[in-house]
Amino acid sequence: MPNRTVFYVSDGTGITAETFGNSILAQFTAKPRHVRRPFIDTMEKAAHVVSEINATGEAEGKRPIVFITLANDDVRSILTSDHCKGMVMDMFKAFVEPLEHEFGMKSNHRVGRFSDAAKSQEYNDRIEAINFSLAHDDGQSAKNLQAADVILVGVSRSGKTPTSLYLAMQHGIKAANYPLIPEDFERDHLPSSLAPHKRKCFGLTIDPDRLSQIRNERRPGSKYAAIENCRYEVNAAEQMMKRSSIAWLSSTHKSIEEIATTILRDIRPDRLIY
């Protein structure tokens, strides 16, 4: 499917439309071009996007796919009118109307999903969790680990930092992370500052070849990056995780989203319910 464009048109950030549209399009072997048009909250802006959609369709000879999340009926009607030559996928219409019936109430046609969230307790918790995760990145501070929701443990470059930041940003989880270093392997047990918090610990491991590749990008030719050293560290870390009976997984073939969701499911299932 060359020369086909997908538009995401929203009165808010368009992130919902894009996330959803991407997961729909992942069901097809196709690489369309993506265009996100956020903050389309007036009829004028909507008309402008329709012109862009129509021009794109003429240039490509195929009608664009258009995912819309538009709460205001007047704005939405511009996109859903016959004048718009795209194939419009109205994400609200399909689900809001049945829910109005189920709940016995009208929807409020409120624009955007984040504005109301901003500055709420939940939102402030996310910001606080980001600050906590930054302050407790890479074993910087063993203080205050009792305030952590999760402590990620693993060798350097096993994926701990991006995962902790994602847990904080997306889920408001205070995620500390703690690197396992050669001294820990010589002592042959988890760092003593982690012992009181073993139930909150989650291990990340990684394929030694992949680890060596990642470390070589940072410090080419170093002992740190050498495949023998990576094999030694990964093996020692996995042995330690098994002996300590902490939950762990390999990050090699997983995205941070999948790692984060697995951690929540396995050690903080309460955070999947709210």
Add this chain to the structure above:
Amino acid sequence: MPNRTVFYVSDGTGITAETFGNSILAQFTAKPRHVRRPFIDTMEKAAHVVSEINATGEAEGKRPIVFITLANDDVRSILTSDHCKGMVMDMFKAFVEPLEHEFGMKSNHRVGRFSDAAKSQEYNDRIEAINFSLAHDDGQSAKNLQAADVILVGVSRSGKTPTSLYLAMQHGIKAANYPLIPEDFERDHLPSSLAPHKRKCFGLTIDPDRLSQIRNERRPGSKYAAIENCRYEVNAAEQMMKRSSIAWLSSTHKSIEEIATTILRDIRPDRLIY
């Protein structure tokens, strides 16, 4: 709507289902309980979730709302059968079938949306952007600013760090951030290391009362947090942004998602197209 539960059931992380479901439910004045059930990729796991849904519905006296993103027909059929007493919102069915017709091809019923992304170039760019943003947080390094896609500028605690990390994590944007400090206000122009990169700079400002409140949580009773000082810094920073003609916004009533999308739209519109 007390005592009503919404389930998000997915063969992947469930993040797509949850993001979309939340934006639908934001159209109603209601605070249901949320339950996310990720990695439901076998008929056995699906049957287990159906039992949970049915038990919840009996306990609450109202059928749960169930958003599903399930690519496998066998797994999906367990949720959509009459045995499941929830109100099932099948997010794929409504959109995948019309697209099969439009594209003239069958969908591949592929499970999950992140697995394929993991370790792709796009994914590696995101991880690299996170590392870049961490290394260039809080003006830590003026080196390598030419590699930055965006440089956020503003007084301490105006929202620069969470926004840079979000830009990196969600969009693969290399976002540095640079705090404006009293010395900058005395010199009355943007820090000289930023001058060559003015077109990449984006300013964040914040209401002085809100800033004082945030700073007081960190350093109670300090001059740093005093309302007079916050008024002075915010005013001086805004004057500087105006004189420098850099784009800027107030973070006071905006979420990091909205701030990030506005930045992309205003100074990196190319990154909304890919």
